[in-house]
Amino acid sequence: MRTRPSPRTIPSRTPAFRTVHRAAALTVALALTLSVGACSSGKPSGGGGGKGPADGPLSIAYLQKQGDQEYFVSEAAGARRRADELGIRLRVVNLGNDASKTITEVKSAAAQKNQGIIIVVPESAVGPQVVAEARNAGIALLTSDDQVCANGPRPADCDKANLVPRVGFSGVQMGNEVGKRAAAEFLKAGWSAADTRIVYAWKQDTTVCTDRVNGAKAAWKEAGGPEVRAVEVGTDNTPAGAQAKVEATVTANQGVRHWVVMGCNDENVSGGVKGLNNAGVKGADIIGIGLGAYLACKDWQAGADNGMKAALYIPGDEVGKLAVQAMYDKLKNGKEFAPESFAPTRMVDAEHWKDAGLSCA
Numbered sequence: 001m002r003t004r005p006s007p008r009t010i011p012s013r014t015p016a017f018r019t020v021h022r023a024a025a026l027t028v029a030l031a032l033t034l035s036v037g038a039c040s041s042g043k044p045s046g047g048g049g050g051k052g053p054a055d056g057p058l059s060i061a062y063l064q065k066q067g068d069q070e071y072f073v074s075e076a077a078g079a080r081r082r083a084d085e086l087g088i089r090l091r092v093v094n095l096g097n098d099a100s101k102t103i104t105e106v107k108s109a110a111a112q113k114n115q116g117i118i119i120v121v122p123e124s125a126v127g128p129q130v131v132a133e134a135r136n137a138g139i140a141l142l143t144s145d146d147q148v149c150a151n152g153p154r155p156a157d158c159d160k161a162n163l164v165p166r167v168g169f170s171g172v173q174m175g176n177e178v179g180k181r182a183a184a185e186f187l188k189a190g191w192s193a194a195d196t197r198i199v200y201a202w203k204q205d206t207t208v209c210t211d212r213v214n215g216a217k218a219a220w221k222e223a224g225g226p227e228v229r230a231v232e233v234g235t236d237n238t239p240a241g242a243q244a245k246v247e248a249t250v251t252a253n254q255g256v257r258h259w260v261v262m263g264c265n266d267e268n269v270s271g272g273v274k275g276l277n278n279a280g281v282k283g284a285d286i287i288g289i290g291l292g293a294y295l296a297c298k299d300w301q302a303g304a305d306n307g308m309k310a311a312l313y314i315p316g317d318e319v320g321k322l323a324v325q326a327m328y329d330k331l332k333n334g335k336e337f338a339p340e341s342f343a344p345t346r347m348v349d350a351e352h353w354k355d356a357g358l359s360c361a
Helices: 015-039 070-086 099-111 124-137 171-189 207-222 239-251 266-278 296-301 316-333
Strands: 059-065 089-096 116-120 140-144 166-168 196-202 230-234 258-263 286-292 308-313 340-342 346-349
Touching: 059 070, 059 099, 059 316, 070 089, 070 316, 089 099, 099 116, 099 124, 116 316, 124 140, 140 316, 166 316, 171 207, 171 258, 171 286, 171 308, 196 207, 196 239, 196 266, 207 258, 230 239, 239 258, 239 266, 258 266, 266 286, 266 296, 266 308, 286 296, 296 308, 296 346
Parallel strands: 059 089, 059 116, 116 140, 140 166, 166 340, 196 230, 196 258, 258 286, 286 308
Antiparallel strands: 308 346
């Protein structure tokens, strides 16, 4: 006769056992709470990463749109000079107008163990992805020139908490200076508003450009400029692009005698002036007010009387130096970025551009 096996003995849950069990459960719960809290801290999105003051030499990537443009060449030169002074390893990259290359280079900067990235984005729509990549890699992020929003494609629609810190110029203030000088030149010329057109040329999906143009429009009125019919020209912010668009504008506005040209940068104004010249408009009938002065000075240096009357000098090298210094202070000293830092500007013309220290290469 087979015997039935004895029942399995279940260990009794002693007080010591229950204590250990509760402690383990509390540890797991605490870990889960901390994990959830880290994902929803509510910390503002601007500024990227940064893990506190860094030891040893710093490595920084400076990623620029249109890096072969005169202004950005000057900016990179200023950045390199300041980096050399501070003992920083600086890598400058020309992104052109390529949004996909922008993300590739941000990832590359992370892979190369850079502690900071300074960037001029080719278009604002790529901003949120740039911020996300920098934050995931724990890299400090600073923009120069153009604004970037951490959670949306349009900085103009962004709340301040999500704007990435920026070094550059005040777009509205720069536009104000351009509009004020244009109005003064118009009043001095004594032209009639009826046979004059104002050309505003800029890349219309670039927020800082729109800020500059809107600033120029407002200052024109405030400075006593009359109601003159305006022609808004969308360009790619290059001289060739502006030149072609303005030539077509002249064709569509037969009978106009006088022209005022303003825009986002020297490229737009210089190209616009040349487009007018090519269409048969003489320099005496053009008021071009540049923004940058790095192309305008070449006309003055050559003694050209093409209609470029003045330009706002914006020293790109100063922006490059300011950006590198701000990144150094953040990484080495733990000093937080200012929301915006501005370099000085100055209006110059054919007589005074050398006095401003403008180097016209």
